[in-house]
Amino acid sequence: MESPDVQVENGEDEGWELTSQITKSSSTTSTSDRDRRHSSSASGSTVSASRDTSPGSNGRRTRPSVVSIASGLPTVREMHDRRHSSQASLTVPSKTHISSISSEETVVSSKNVLTNFQKVAARDPGIEEARIRKLSRYNTEYLRQKSVYDRLIDWSDGPHRCLQNRLLSPFLKSCRRPPLPPKEELLGLARHYYPARSDLRVQVCDFGLGRAERHEITLGQVEEYWQSKPDWVDVRWIHAPLGLGLTHSSVEDIFLHDGQRGREFENGGNAEWPYVETEVLNIRSHRNFQEMRDVYLLLGNLKELEEELDQCSFKNDENSSLQSDVEWRAGHLDMPPSFWTLVASDMPWQLSEGLAMGIRGPMEGLQPIARHIGQQILTTHPFYKDSHMVRNIFRCFHRSDGVLLTLSPMAGVNYIDKKMSQHLSEPTCAIFDNENASAPGYVFQAFADQGTSTWHRRTVEWFLTYLITEVGVTPHACRQGFNAPAIELAYQSVIQDLKRRRHAPWRKNETVKLVRDYLACVDELTTVKQICAKQVNLFKGMQQDIRKFDSEDNRARKLPDNPQGETMQARVKWALNMVKSRHDKFENLLIEAQQSMEALFQLRSIEQNELAIVSDSQNKAVLIFTGVTIVFLPLSFFTSYYGMNLSTIVNTERTEGYFWKLCGTIAFIIVLVVTLGATRHYLKQLWKGRRRVKHHHSMA
Numbered sequence: 001m002e003s004p005d006v007q008v009e010n011g012e013d014e015g016w017e018l019t020s021q022i023t024k025s026s027s028t029t030s031t032s033d034r035d036r037r038h039s040s041s042a043s044g045s046t047v048s049a050s051r052d053t054s055p056g057s058n059g060r061r062t063r064p065s066v067v068s069i070a071s072g073l074p075t076v077r078e079m080h081d082r083r084h085s086s087q088a089s090l091t092v093p094s095k096t097h098i099s100s101i102s103s104e105e106t107v108v109s110s111k112n113v114l115t116n117f118q119k120v121a122a123r124d125p126g127i128e129e130a131r132i133r134k135l136s137r138y139n140t141e142y143l144r145q146k147s148v149y150d151r152l153i154d155w156s157d158g159p160h161r162c163l164q165n166r167l168l169s170p171f172l173k174s175c176r177r178p179p180l181p182p183k184e185e186l187l188g189l190a191r192h193y194y195p196a197r198s199d200l201r202v203q204v205c206d207f208g209l210g211r212a213e214r215h216e217i218t219l220g221q222v223e224e225y226w227q228s229k230p231d232w233v234d235v236r237w238i239h240a241p242l243g244l245g246l247t248h249s250s251v252e253d254i255f256l257h258d259g260q261r262g263r264e265f266e267n268g269g270n271a272e273w274p275y276v277e278t279e280v281l282n283i284r285s286h287r288n289f290q291e292m293r294d295v296y297l298l299l300g301n302l303k304e305l306e307e308e309l310d311q312c313s314f315k316n317d318e319n320s321s322l323q324s325d326v327e328w329r330a331g332h333l334d335m336p337p338s339f340w341t342l343v344a345s346d347m348p349w350q351l352s353e354g355l356a357m358g359i360r361g362p363m364e365g366l367q368p369i370a371r372h373i374g375q376q377i378l379t380t381h382p383f384y385k386d387s388h389m390v391r392n393i394f395r396c397f398h399r400s401d402g403v404l405l406t407l408s409p410m411a412g413v414n415y416i417d418k419k420m421s422q423h424l425s426e427p428t429c430a431i432f433d434n435e436n437a438s439a440p441g442y443v444f445q446a447f448a449d450q451g452t453s454t455w456h457r458r459t460v461e462w463f464l465t466y467l468i469t470e471v472g473v474t475p476h477a478c479r480q481g482f483n484a485p486a487i488e489l490a491y492q493s494v495i496q497d498l499k500r501r502r503h504a505p506w507r508k509n510e511t512v513k514l515v516r517d518y519l520a521c522v523d524e525l526t527t528v529k530q531i532c533a534k535q536v537n538l539f540k541g542m543q544q545d546i547r548k549f550d551s552e553d554n555r556a557r558k559l560p561d562n563p564q565g566e567t568m569q570a571r572v573k574w575a576l577n578m579v580k581s582r583h584d585k586f587e588n589l590l591i592e593a594q595q596s597m598e599a600l601f602q603l604r605s606i607e608q609n610e611l612a613i614v615s616d617s618q619n620k621a622v623l624i625f626t627g628v629t630i631v632f633l634p635l636s637f638f639t640s641y642y643g644m645n646l647s648t649i650v651n652t653e654r655t656e657g658y659f660w661k662l663c664g665t666i667a668f669i670i671v672l673v674v675t676l677g678a679t680r681h682y683l684k685q686l687w688k689g690r691r692r693v694k695h696h697h698s699m700a
Helices: 076-086 110-121 125-156 163-168 183-193 219-227 246-257 286-299 303-312 322-332 339-346 420-425 428-433 439-446 460-472 487-502 510-555 568-642 656-678 680-699
Strands: 201-208 211-218 233-240 276-285 387-398 403-407
Touching: 125 183, 125 286, 125 428, 183 286, 183 303, 201 219, 201 439, 211 219, 219 233, 219 246, 219 322, 233 460, 246 322, 246 339, 246 387, 246 403, 276 286, 276 420, 276 460, 276 510, 286 339, 286 387, 303 339, 387 460, 387 510, 403 460, 428 439, 439 460, 460 510, 460 568, 487 510, 487 568, 510 568, 656 680
Parallel strands: 233 403
Antiparallel strands: 201 211, 201 233, 276 387, 387 403
């Protein structure tokens, strides 16, 4: 009798999860290693695979896949025979026959699981080499553009040079303001960080029974791919890296116009917007984030680049109506369809920027408000020192013909592990290829070999539910077995450090810095908590919609395609528990930070009272000294002043009267200047008050 192996599909790092799985097997099982398949080219690449389509296989999940232990479920042999009888046309890899399993439940040891995981997680050497070559090309281009960027920054910072360089600039060339890079280099720099809209890379993922393929196209070709799909494809997923803006609105409208709407998520969305969207937190490189903002704000002010950049926005557009729709929409909203207006949606949102979910139109998108971005309090943790946590909207639009369109500029790290610094150094345009860092990339790899064979229902609604739950619970450190500190733990460490600084001895300006850090921590925790609360509401609404879908299917007697597959209801329940747990953790952290800040204020208030007592005693001593000085200082002055004998000064023709006139005048001027300087604030307020009175009288 055959027994399914407990393993991690596609090299996924789920060893931490499988330790809690229960299997009926009392003997060691083994399976043949399957090659993982990934995209190996930057454009026009196709990834296809064919795997075991057994209905009993639950596929790759973000939570433990529990093997059936109920006696009423079909045996593995029955499922095996059923598969061969119903899907004889599919090529199915052979399985190793082993002895029959016993009914005794045993727990899989973590050692065996991790050993199994290391076998399955290994990349195909050929695919890994191709990916490395691809990253090498990206890095070479980045280094070339980085040189142009550095010269642009030097030119921009020229007016803010120190006084010494300004004085020496006529004589020393090294002290002069650097020149602006050539126009062609600046155009290349702009297109490197902000690709033209028609050149944006779009991922097209097709899923069918026992088969999956991925293509990389450009946004200029996207209409062709959503108008039809091959017959073998159950679901076609198109992912475009577009943020809220004119192009985003045009793409979604054209997509929905070209097909009939799918089943509406009225509770997950709302009556006027029956589509699913969530706000996703992801980790970006602080350096890359700063470079994007510098390029946008510095090059956006150069008039000599506007014409060439505007012309290239849709230069390679092959769509029938995208460019015309963007231009019409820009005129309707009174927004210029310029290059910089269109690419503004690529800018990641800081935690404190932009609106929350529920944004409807392109005019509500983010516009950069400052060139320099500050360090987040999260970056004080050593693991996150070079990172920056940002927000992005992730929107899903689906049609009844099985086509799903997702729009999001999210290009950061979703899965936190010990290699996060390496993930952050990769180009943002290639993050989809790294399923160990990108949630959308992982979702494709989850079904790259089996296609829709493991889906409970081979529908676009099922895949949408899987995708939104996988993306919505990120970022987290679960995927790699918590081999890196999660965000919650990092914030906990930061708060503990703030508490330690709170009890440090008083130093000048230290309290102000500490209060600012507390306020930054509270602001970040508040934003994350609010996002988690919205995600909780989203998944609760989706539960209601899915119950309605199930009721409709039951009335229509629609049986599931794979009864053993994971249901949409189970998937959403898992995601809801994840975000509820995160929400509670951040709520507790927020309360702890606020209480700690209040304790800081109380402690500093007590310290100020003690310092006031000490200062009062010092003031008494100074008062006594001042009284003594008041008595004896005039006496010493007059005795020394009037005790001078000028008649004995030789070689002078001046009289004693001249001396008193000169010295008396100087003394009077000094006393007058000191008096006016000491009372200048009072005199200024008095003068302003008199002017206000005169103004009121004149108005009357």
